Amino acid sequence: NAGVMQNPRHLVRRRGQEARLRCSPMKGHSHVYWYRQLPEEGLKFMVYLQKENIIDESGMPKERFSAEFPKEGPSILRIQQVVRGDSAAYFCASSLQSYEQYFGPGTRLTVT
């Protein structure tokens, strides 16, 4: 069984560019969560999606950030006009129905 997959694993963007992070959940999982981790910090929730629906986006900045989980294909976290403060590791997790969340390997975003 393939685990949660994320790509790219590393992404370098210049200030002002767009970053697109992809997450393919575990087979059969319909719940996807995105978290951000700053160096030496815990993980902070950003957004929770089910297929074609955003369930909770309370942790996601209102501007420049958006997320989707289409009927077909991976979930995408999109950051427009990146700034240095967006540099972090972004993890997605998936779950089957509730509770147990399994994490992907993350995308490390560096903004130069």
Next chain:
Amino acid sequence: QQQVKQSPQSLIVQKGGIPIINCAYENTAFDYFPWYQQFPGKGPALLIAIRPDVSEKKEGRFTISFNKSAKQFSLHIMDSQPGDSATYFCAASWGNTPLVFGKGTRLSVIA
């Protein structure tokens, strides 16, 4: 209300020792308490989890102790090995809600 407080920040133990990591929460709606292990450059891996209807759960060398009245839970690692050196995170949630994480404990097990 939404915080999970984790201590200590870092911990060094000798091989074979029993490191203990503690977490405390405020929100009584939480009913799921997992622990994750993270190695540098990797994603968090689910280690063990507990629900509040039991006071202890063991899986291999990992044990969670849960004190509902004190709103605290802890992770014990028996017979710790250098390969256990990693960062450990406690978390809490209820239902499908997002996990609320502690800030992590960096564990070093020295031979």
